[in-house]
Structure formats: structure tokens, C-alpha cells
Amino acid sequence: MTVTVAEQLPATExxxxxxxxxxxxxxxxxxxxxxxxxxxLVFCVDTDTGGLETTFGTELPGRYINVGIAEANxxxxxxxxxxxxxxxxxxxxxxxxxxxxxxxxxxDIAGNNLPVRVVVTHGGLSSGHYGPTHHAVDDLAILRxxxxxxxxxxxxxxxxxxxxxxxxxxxxxxLIRLGRAATPLVHDTVPEFVPGRAAQLRDGDDVxxxxxxxxxxxxxxxxxxxxxxLGISARVLNMHTIKPLDTAALLRxxxxxxxxxxxxxxxxxxxxxxxxxxxxxxDAPVRVRRxxxxxxxIDRVGDEHxxxxxxxxxxxxxxxxxxxxxxxxxxxxxxxERHQASRAGSSSRG
Amino acid sequence: MTSxxxxxxxxxxxVLKMGTxxxxxxxxxxxxxxxxxxxLYGEVLRVSPGQPDxxxxxxxxxxxxxxxxxxxxxxxxxxxxxxxxxxxxxxAGSRLxxxxxxKLPGVEFPTGSxxxxxxxxxxxxxxxRRTGGTSRAFVVLGDGELQEGSVWEAxxxxxxxxxxxxxxxxxxxxLQITGGTEQCVSLEPLPDRWRSFGWAVTEVDGHDxxxxxxxxxxxxxxxxxxxxxxxxxxxxxxxxxxxxxKKSHAVQLTPRLHQRALASLNAGRTT
Numbered sequence: 001m002t003v004t005v006a007e008q009l010p011a012t013e014x015x016x017x018x019x020x021x022x023x024x025x026x027x028x029x030x031x032x033x034x035x036x037x038x039x040x041l042v043f044c045v046d047t048d049t050g051g052l053e054t055t056f057g058t059e060l061p062g063r064y065i066n067v068g069i070a071e072a073n074x075x076x077x078x079x080x081x082x083x084x085x086x087x088x089x090x091x092x093x094x095x096x097x098x099x100x101x102x103x104x105x106x107x108d109i110a111g112n113n114l115p116v117r118v119v120v121t122h123g124g125l126s127s128g129h130y131g132p133t134h135h136a137v138d139d140l141a142i143l144r145x146x147x148x149x150x151x152x153x154x155x156x157x158x159x160x161x162x163x164x165x166x167x168x169x170x171x172x173x174x175l176i177r178l179g180r181a182a183t184p185l186v187h188d189t190v191p192e193f194v195p196g197r198a199a200q201l202r203d204g205d206d207v208x209x210x211x212x213x214x215x216x217x218x219x220x221x222x223x224x225x226x227x228x229x230l231g232i233s234a235r236v237l238n239m240h241t242i243k244p245l246d247t248a249a250l251l252r253x254x255x256x257x258x259x260x261x262x263x264x265x266x267x268x269x270x271x272x273x274x275x276x277x278x279x280x281x282x283d284a285p286v287r288v289r290r291x292x293x294x295x296x297x298i299d300r301v302g303d304e305h306x307x308x309x310x311x312x313x314x315x316x317x318x319x320x321x322x323x324x325x326x327x328x329x330x331x332x333x334x335x336x337e338r339h340q341a342s343r344a345g346s347s348s349r350g
Numbered sequence: 351m352t353s354x355x356x357x358x359x360x361x362x363x364x365v366l367k368m369g370t371x372x373x374x375x376x377x378x379x380x381x382x383x384x385x386x387x388x389x390l391y392g393e394v395l396r397v398s399p400g401q402p403d404x405x406x407x408x409x410x411x412x413x414x415x416x417x418x419x420x421x422x423x424x425x426x427x428x429x430x431x432x433x434x435x436x437x438x439x440x441x442a443g444s445r446l447x448x449x450x451x452x453k454l455p456g457v458e459f460p461t462g463s464x465x466x467x468x469x470x471x472x473x474x475x476x477x478x479r480r481t482g483g484t485s486r487a488f489v490v491l492g493d494g495e496l497q498e499g500s501v502w503e504a505x506x507x508x509x510x511x512x513x514x515x516x517x518x519x520x521x522x523x524x525l526q527i528t529g530g531t532e533q534c535v536s537l538e539p540l541p542d543r544w545r546s547f548g549w550a551v552t553e554v555d556g557h558d559x560x561x562x563x564x565x566x567x568x569x570x571x572x573x574x575x576x577x578x579x580x581x582x583x584x585x586x587x588x589x590x591x592x593x594x595x596k597k598s599h600a601v602q603l604t605p606r607l608h609q610r611a612l613a614s615l616n617a618g619r620t621t
Contacts, residue, residue, distance in 0.1 A: 088473075
């Protein structure tokens with residue numbers, strides 16, 4: 001029996017967890033189809049990624065285009081479609097969008113400021129045991145250099161849905177970076193998603209943890225709890241939009257807390273940590289500790305979480321760096337406190 | 351009404367003039383396109399300078415963007431640009447770059463990095479096909495450009511889709527920077543290669559206006575297939591000292607060279 005996608009959807013009264021169960025890309029496909037049902041300009045352009053042909057392609061074959069395993073062509077064709085007024089959603093893996101088809105994405109899509117939504121999977125180390133050809137830990141560094149391009153990294157399936165809906169009407173190009181396997185839900189209600197505005201998931205005034213991507217955000221939340229148990233109040237920002245970056249939230253964090261720990265499933269070069277440094281060094285210098293993938297290829301075989309931890313991206317390291325930042329600030333203050341203490345002392349002697 | 355022959359001559363004259371700027375011009379591959387662009391804009395493309403964004407227009411993509419001077423000359427000939435603006439070519443602050451910029455009237459896509467244009471044309475042609483539109487896409491490619499693998503991604507996809515509202519025109523002047531295309535990385539048997547990708551192939555003398563006219567009037571050459579027009583041309587055509595010379599790829603025309611080139615052009619050599 002053929003079951004339509006709509007029939008597979010849990011009814012709205014079903015629990016939040018049921019509705020957003022599965023991988024971000026599964027929820028994405030459902031969301032795209034919902035969007036396409038409402039907007040006849042929405043087209044789905046595929047590079048034979050698997051999964052779109054049975055959902056979008058089956059229900060809306062006239063608006064489904066599979067260009068085959070040809071990522072450069074994907075970008076050019078999508079630019080052509082968008083130039084005529086259509087709203088193409090172009091699909092490939094993150095590493096292939098950022099590196100293999102980099103120039104077509106830069107010149108033909110970003111260069112023309114065309115409303116193509118490039119939706120990529122296998123971001124970060126989510127391709128796990130597939131190995132370094134499929135890892136995309138340099139994608140944000142490359143993509144961030146493209147003017148006009150909005151870059152979004154949802155933290156879970158619910159945020160993926162909201163990100164797709166919230167970016168649907170943006171006038172320029174958008175890249176949405178998803179993972180591969182299912183990751184735990186970060187949210188327990190449907191989150192508000194405002195492109196370019198960081199979501200403050202936890203309040204705090206000792207240190208700030210800025211994270212992007214499913215595992216980094218989950219780790220940041222766990223680190224918040226562990227730091228709280230140690231008496232450190234950690235603010236947690238989910239930096240779901242890498243570009244344009246929420247500089248206001250970062251500057252507030254720089255001014256109001258002792259320092260910033262950045263966490264990403266990406267190289268420490270050129271990604272979230274680098275972007276944060278670019279902002280704070282200019283207007284509010286503060287200590288930043290970047291937690292990410294070191295500058296080497298990941299040849300280890302493992303699943304996403306295992307690879308991240310092996311690369312040094314872990315709750316434990318966030319906690320350690322948070323403690324170090326709080327400690328460093330105490331040391332900064334120490335001379336002044338000693339000075340104040342000695343003044344108080346001399347005063348009492350006087 | 352100016353004849354197409356005279357318009358093509360004027361395009362060459364303007365290309366040569368643009369080449370007098372200190373940066374020079376990609377003269378050889380611009381001169382080889384004079385008749386092709388003149389016929390396309392004069393009789394084939396459904397475009398109008400007054401309505402550059404009309405939804406049912408044909409789309410033109412100069413995938414070999416380094417021949418921008420020829421395009422600018424033709425756009426000036428057809429009212430998209432003020433001919434006086436051609437004197438600003440490559441000058442600081444000009445809209446006329448060595449490769450066409452975005453948002454210049456009549457330019458649909460900026461080009462310059464080779465191997466992009468056919469995918470763009472394919473996207474436009476697909477959009478028309480899937481939405482019931484009547485637009486066609488015409489993409490001019492250099493022959494050396496066909497060494498870019500992305501051209502063949504697009505060619506394979508277009509052949510598969512059977513898009514007969516997509517026309518590729520190959521400026522087959524047989525030269526690239528280091529010499530002959532066949533000496534660099536051979537393209538032949540070029541018609542067979544396109545045919546095997548599902549395209550209808552037409553070969554034409556790219557300097558014969560009547561033949562070009564007839565060829566473009568007959569597209570799609572085969573219904574249900576994209577058409578490639580392999581236009582056999584001469585690099586530097588019309589100026590004897592540039593013809594079929596690899597050194598004519600990019601040239602800065604000194605006043606003396608400019609005068610010699612103009613004299614050669616106006617001596618009326620046609621073969």
C-alpha cells in the first residue's frame with residue numbers, strides 16, 4: 001500500500017517529540033513539501049541524493065528536477081531557475097556545495113544575489129564512518145566568504161522546520177546546513193527562529209558559550225548544567241545563523257561575561273570561533289576559547305559523536321574552558337582587588 | 351535599415367577601438383563572434399531594450415565572457431547601451447569590464463569563469479519548459495571552453511531533459527591561448543561528442559550571415575532535442591594581422607596598430 005507523506009505526518013495533537021522525531025533531513029523534506037504545496041514557485045533540484053525523489057518527486061514531479069551527480073550543474077541550473085522568478089531548493093552534501101561547486105555557488109548564485117536555497121546534508125562530521133571525503137568541517141569557512149549568502153545551521157529537527165519557513169521569503173540566497181543521522185532534540189517546544197538573531201537558550205553572567213550545530217548545542221547545554229553545579233553561571237547562545245552573524249548578542253556577551261567559549265562541528269579555522277573573534281577583537285576584546293576540529297584530516301572511523309569527542313569537541317572541554325575563563329577573570333581582577341584592599345587597609349590605619 | 355553585414359563590420363570597428371585602452375581587449379575571440387552576435391540580436395533573439403525583463407523574452411548568455419567587447423558593441427548597436435559608453439571600456443569606474451558584470455542592461459548573468467554558462471541557460475530553459483513559458487536560452491561557448499568538465503555536466507543533463515528551447519553556439523575558431531585546440535586537448539570529433547550527449551548538431555560557417563540566419567531560423571534542429579550550432583569561425587576574423595593567430599587572443603592596440611587594423615578591416619576582406 002502506498003502511504004503518502006501527508007498520511008505519515010503525525011497529527012498536530014501528537015507530541016512535540018513525535019512530530020520532530022527522526023533526522024533533520026527527514027523533517028526538512030516534509031517541510032519543503034508543505035511549502036511547495038502552498039507556493040507554486042517552489043522547485044526541488046536534486047543531485048540524486050536519495051529521499052527527495054520519493055517525497056517531493058512523487059507528489060510534484062513537474063517541479064522536481066534531478067540533474068544527476070553533478071553539483072556544479074546543480075548550482076548553475078538553480079541560478080537559471082531563480083533568475084526567471086522561480087524559488088529553487090537545491091540539494092547536495094555540504095562538502096560538495098562548499099568545495100566542489102564552490103565557484104558556481106559563489107559566482108552564479110551568491111554573485112547574482114538570487115533566491116536559491118541550497119540545502120545541504122552531511123554537515124560537520126555527521127557523515128561519520130564515511131570518512132574525510134564526506135566530512136564537511138571546512139564548509140562554513142568557505143561559505144562565510146560569499147557576500148549575500150545567509151548561512152543557517154539548525155540545532156534540531158524543530159529548528160530545521162522553522163528555519164526553512166523563516167528563510168523562505170528572504171530575497172537573497174540561503175544555505176541551510178543539516179546533518180545526516182538523527183540527533184536528539186534541543187528544544188521541547190517549537191522554537192522561534194529569526195534569521196540572524198542568536199537564540200539565548202540559557203541565561204548566565206559569568207561566561208558565555210556560543211555553539212552552532214546539533215551536537216555542539218547539546219554539549220553547550222550540558223556544560224551549562226555542569227558549570228552551574230560548580231557555581232559558574234554560563235550563558236548559552238545557539239548561533240544558528242552563521243551569516244549574518246548576531247554581532248549585538250556577541251558584543252553583549254563580551255561586555256557582560258568573563259569570556260566566550262565557542263563550540264562547533266567545524267575546523268577551528270574560519271568557522272564560528274573565528275567569526276566570533278573577528279567581532280569581539282574589534283569592538284569588545286575578551287578572551288575567546290575556540291572548541292572545534294583541529295587543523296588536520298579526520299581519518300578515525302566512528303560515528304558523529306565519537307569523532308567529535310576524539311577531535312576535542314566535548315562537554316568536558318567546554319566545562320574546562322568555561323572554568324578557565326572564569327578563573328582568568330578572577331586573576332585579572334586580583335591586582336585591583338589587592339589594591340582596593342590595601343587602600344582600605346591604609347584608610348583604616350589612618 | 352543597416353544591413354547585418356554593415357552591423358558586423360561596425361561591431362569589429364568598435365571592438366578594435368575598445369582595444370586601444372591600456373589594458374587591451376580579447377580581440378581574437380571577439381572578432382570571431384561578430385556575425386554570430388549580430389544575427390542573434392538582429393533577427394533571432396526576442397529581446398528588447400525597452401523591456402529587458404519581460405517574462406517571455408529569450409535569454410542570451412555569453413559563456414565565453416572574455417569576448418565581452420563584442421557583446422557590448424552589439425548591445426550598443428541594438429539600443430541596450432549608449433554607443434558613447436563603449437569608450438569607457440575597462441576604464442576605472444566604467445560599467446564595461448573585461449568580463450560582463452551583473453546588471454548591465456542586456457546582460458542576464460555575469461560570466462568570465464569558463465564552463466558556467468550552459469548550466470545557467472539550462473536552468474532558464476527548464477524553467478520555461480516546466481512553467482509553460484515560451485522563452486528560449488541561447489548560450490555562446492568558446493571551443494577551448496569545452497575542455498571544462500562542467501560544460502558536459504550541463505550537456506548531459508540538457509540532452510536527458512530533451513530541452514529543445516536550449517541552443518548552444520560554439521565559436522569554433524580552433525585556437526586557445528597556447529595554440530590549436532587540437533594540440534592542447536583535442537575536441538574532435540566534436541559533432542559526434544555533442545550528438546552522443548543527446549543534442550541535435552548543426553554546423554555552419556560562423557561568418558556567413560545568410561547561413562547563420564537560416565540555421566537559427568531552423569532551431570530546434572530536431573524537435574525534442576537541444577540544438578548545438580558549431581559555428582566554424584576564424585579567430586581575429588576581419589583583420590588580416592589577427593586572423594588565425596594565437597597571439598590575437600588578447601591585444602592592446604597602440605595608435606599605430608589600431609590604424610593598421612582599421613585599414614585592414616575596411617579594406618573589405620571577407621574571406
